[in-house]
Amino acid sequence: MDILKRAREIQPEVVANRRYLHQHPELGFDLDNTVRFVKEKLTEMGYVPLDCGDHGVVATVGGKHGGKCILIRGDMDALPMAEESGLDFASLRGDAAHTCGHDTHTATLLGAAKILKEMEDELPGTVKLMFQPAEELCAGARSMLEDGVLENPKVDAAFGTHIMAMLESGKVAYAPGPMFASCDLFTITVKGHGGHGSQPQTSIDPIVVGAHLITALQTINAREVAPSDIAVLTIGCFQAGSACNIIPESAKLMGSIRSFDADVRAFVKQRLIEITEGTVKTFRATADIEFMNETGPVVTDKGVMQSLGDAVAAVLGEEHMIRDLAPFSGSEDFGYITAAVPAGFFAIGGSPKDYPALPQHNPRIRFDEDAFVNGVATYVAGAVGWLEANRE
Ligand SMILES: [Zn+2]
Ligand SMILES: [Zn+2]
Structure with missing residues (x-):
């Protein structure tokens, strides 16, 4: 499968899902509607989504030919603030807004789920999708971890992504070693x-x-x-x-x-x-x-990160990669996962066109929707590439 081409083809659906989630933000663990939406979409694709932790969702794909298991994670929660982006699909709530871009992570992980399901028969292992609550409370990853997100099937490696409005759209970046504080x-x-x-x-x-x-x-x-x-x-x-x-x-x-x-x-x-x-x-x-x-800090495993980086570069092109990103002094509760299993993490460049690149959590923040193609392709290419490189 040409992963990048397929990611471009499903882009309208990813954008539509993202805009729906953006208009309907929910906070912390209170994600009833978001979880309903995610499960509905996964079920339509042929998945059997399972609850995990407090308002987390897990689904698996592949494994028909044995192989290892890689987990890919997208978080779902918004922030308790009013949105001032001026977008016509801005939050319908005055007290919650997706100013960290987690709506884009949910939508791109759903996009990846669609492509991975289409590739299921050829997957050289299992991919576990982790839709996570309460990242902004630094509590959601732990909730899913305690409920066994890394078991049944046992996870061998993992990675997450985060869109960044201050990173050039079109680029995908990582830091080998420490990435978030x-x-x-x-x-x-x-x-x-x-x-x-x-x-x-x-x-x-x-x-x-x-x-x-x-x-x-x-x-x-x-x-x-x-x-x-x-x-x-x-x-x-x-x-x-x-x-x-x-x-x-x-x-x-x-x-x-x-x-x-x-x-x-x-x-x-x-x-x-x-x-x-x-x-x-x-x-x-x-x-x-x-x-x-x-x-804890998000510390990427150098071996896993190199393998993931190579897999993503093979699909996006080396010119789109930044492999020596400076660590962020902000935090990410994916640190619970990197402490438990060898893992990687990608920053997805999402600076908007003809609009200032603002820091995450700014009430006026916007992201370039074209960056979602890279978001979807990174999830799929990273997962499939790592499974291929680590075939048993
Ligand atoms: Zn945030
Ligand atoms: Zn965030």
């Missing part, structure tokens, strides 16, 4: 002792403790992490107090840690705990530390 969100609640603003000696001021803490935590980056390692620690929120003359009971600090390396990540988290405990103790306060959405 880990993300650990945290909340530190500093507990002091409230009192009158005129009598600080009778209270323990959590605002002053919090101010020391913010400064102390910055020394992890500045003084403790090696210059050759990368870590970002940001306090994005500091809340305390209600009036000029009240020393409050508590203060809340919220922040995030990003890194590309498991050891650096663990070290920064450990030092955050130690420095917080030491600092609050110095000032007679106490603190509760809570970590949330702990997502």
Whole structure:
């Protein structure tokens, strides 16, 4: 089968599916309509879609001649924001919008499903399709993992894709090794002792403790992490107090840690705990530390990535590939999958024509729909090519 030609032929259907999903965005795990739509389309193609995790969908194709199993993943959730793209198929909801392009991942994975079903008799192995919820909550991949997405049949390799409006349309890119950073969100609640603003000696001021803490935590980056390692620690929120003359009971600090390396990540988290405990103790306060959405980095397996990259290049042409992309400091919960099985990841260039290339999550973001051809072809070429190269 000429994969690229077939991807071009089904492009109108991919665009129509994408526009429907774009107009009807859903959030997190609340994907009733999206899941219904995906299952309906898969069933029409002859698949038997199965529920997996909380609002995840799995379907398999091939395996008639034995062989290995590769998983290809597309996420389905939107973001809780209003859309300002000005597109005539913009979100019909005021409180949800596909500003990260996950609608395009769902639609291109459905397109790939169609082509793979047509190729089923010749597939040199099994392809497992993973339609994932709640990527933006960094929770959907874990939900499907815990429900056995990598079992029955057992998955030998995997890859995901993400459209990028700031990457030139027509290009498909990857980073060998680290590609997205880990993300650990945290909340530190500093507990002091409230009192009158005129009598600080009778209270323990959590605002002053919090101010020391913010400064102390910055020394992890500045003084403790090696210059050759990368870590970002940001306090994005500091809340305390209600009036000029009240020393409050508590203060809340919220922040995030990003890194590309498991050891650096663990070290920064450990030092955050130690420095917080030491600092609050110095000032007679106490603190509760809570970590949330702990997502590991997306680290592509060099061997699998090379094999996938070669397979995609053979279909799209080497001139369309970028094989040495700089890692993104953003995060992707596909990190749960790359930690569990040798895996790859592709960024699909989707910069719009005659419109500014905006960052993901911008309310005015648009993507070039022509890029969906590459999205579909990348899924199919990567999966089939990897199975061929790793025939048992
Ligand atoms: Zn996003
Ligand atoms: Zn995304």
